[in-house]
Amino acid sequence: MNAVCYQINSWFSLVLGPVFPIPNVGRTGFCPALTGETEKLPLGQPKSAPPIMEFGTKVIHAGLSPDPSTGAVMTPIYQTSTYAQAAPGDHQGYEYARTQNPTRTALEANLAALENGKHGICFGSGLAAVDAVLKLLEPGDEVVSTNDLYGGTFRSFTKIFEPLGINFHFVGMDAPERILPFLNDQTKLIWVETPSNPMLNIIDIAGVCAMAKERGITVVVDNTFASPYLQTPLDLGADIVLHSATKYLGGHSDVVHGALIVNDDTLADRLHFVQNNTGAVPGPLDCFLVLRGIKTLHLRMQRACENAEEIAAWLQDAKGVSKVFYPGFKNHPNHDVAARQMRGFGGMVSFTLDDDTLAGASAVLSRTKVFTLAESLGGVESLIGHPATMTHASIPREQRIKNGLTDSLIRLSVGVEDVRDLIDDLEQALKG
Ligand code: PLP
Numbered sequence: 001m002n003a004v005c006y007q008i009n010s011w012f013s014l015v016l017g018p019v020f021p022i023p024n025v026g027r028t029g030f031c032p033a034l035t036g037e038t039e040k041l042p043l044g045q046p047k048s049a050p051p052i053m054e055f056g057t058k059v060i061h062a063g064l065s066p067d068p069s070t071g072a073v074m075t076p077i078y079q080t081s082t083y084a085q086a087a088p089g090d091h092q093g094y095e096y097a098r099t100q101n102p103t104r105t106a107l108e109a110n111l112a113a114l115e116n117g118k119h120g121i122c123f124g125s126g127l128a129a130v131d132a133v134l135k136l137l138e139p140g141d142e143v144v145s146t147n148d149l150y151g152g153t154f155r156s157f158t159k160i161f162e163p164l165g166i167n168f169h170f171v172g173m174d175a176p177e178r179i180l181p182f183l184n185d186q187t188k189l190i191w192v193e194t195p196s197n198p199m200l201n202i203i204d205i206a207g208v209c210a211m212a213k214e215r216g217i218t219v220v221v222d223n224t225f226a227s228p229y230l231q232t233p234l235d236l237g238a239d240i241v242l243h244s245a246t247k248y249l250g251g252h253s254d255v256v257h258g259a260l261i262v263n264d265d266t267l268a269d270r271l272h273f274v275q276n277n278t279g280a281v282p283g284p285l286d287c288f289l290v291l292r293g294i295k296t297l298h299l300r301m302q303r304a305c306e307n308a309e310e311i312a313a314w315l316q317d318a319k320g321v322s323k324v325f326y327p328g329f330k331n332h333p334n335h336d337v338a339a340r341q342m343r344g345f346g347g348m349v350s351f352t353l354d355d356d357t358l359a360g361a362s363a364v365l366s367r368t369k370v371f372t373l374a375e376s377l378g379g380v381e382s383l384i385g386h387p388a389t390m391t392h393a394s395i396p397r398e399q400r401i402k403n404g405l406t407d408s409l410i411r412l413s414v415g416v417e418d419v420r421d422l423i424d425d426l427e428q429a430l431k432g
Helices: 002-015 055-061 102-114 126-134 151-161 176-182 205-215 265-278 284-294 297-316 335-341 358-365 397-402 419-431
Strands: 119-123 142-146 167-171 187-193 218-222 240-244 258-262 321-325 348-353 383-385 410-413
Touching: 055 102, 055 297, 102 119, 102 258, 102 284, 119 126, 119 265, 126 151, 126 240, 126 258, 126 265, 142 176, 151 167, 167 176, 176 205, 187 205, 205 218, 258 265, 297 321, 297 348, 297 419, 348 358, 358 410, 358 419
Parallel strands: 142 167, 142 187, 187 218, 218 240
Antiparallel strands: 119 258, 240 258, 321 348, 348 410, 383 410
């Protein structure tokens, strides 16, 4: 039996890169006949997928292996808070579920592989991941952030961390050089969100990273809008990739989840320390749902991108529409950068109305029948939203208008439905 289990383990190690070490089970583990020394999982245990895997294979296999105790093909939901020890300290790599959980370990390994990183670190939400990164800083440290970012991230910066002594500069990052005047010895972090929420502005990740590297500044890229299917910021020099996995990674609007992916071992240790000590960790069911969602990420993204391209083109000539924001347009600011650093232009489209008022937007928003009026994005179903009163309500009006986020701006998260139905729905909603 021992030999069989070890054989299985080494085969999966070779082929897939296991998440679970085949444990030397004693009482509670997966391979009951194994005895002897326990194999301890180091913190940051996720392993990258072998380089031979293409993206569509990685989403399904990277970091994953059938459950060694039963052969279950899908990663089980390890709904436990603690793990039995044979003697004090003699365990199988798992002690307490805030610190480690096998379902979370599987997801962390998978996410690391998708982002071409070494360590995945999961959180209970995207904002918990934001919080963990900011907790790397000390009072007096400075952050240079894009001025066009998710409202909740802005709120966390200005309402939680500014009062604790972290100083923020919000800067238009359409050209990396615009950051330069804000860099000094106190600058510890550059915060990039691209494409941005909701203006779909594009930031040159490699350009920003080159500038930061020279000065030893850490670069964080919020990759929520692109997903690793379209963009892998670590390959472009970023230090930390952040996801609200609530969005494209989960993909079905049924879970709230966040993640960080890094290459550097020391940075990973520091983030694991925050993860464990803040305790904003996801439960195993949430990890399972994200893992399941990821298995179709490539298929969903491909269809969402195709649908968004058609809808953006249609909106350009639609009556009542003033301006359409879509990185795939040749005249979209930094379209060439998007074409260089992304593998597609994404499923998000924003537009303003000729009637640039809250009332005008509200009328359109309340008439759609296939698009659901709701916060969030990245699910299989198409959503329509109003950033000024919903996702970005926490940004003062003058500031949002300055950044182009006007009263009538409408944001579409284009899903994977038949595009004809989506266009018909927008047409009737705009007509009134
Ligand atoms: N980053 C971006 C770009 C987002 O759009 C969001 C949420 O909408 C977040 C981070 C925060 O994620 P969560 O809602 O999972 O906390």
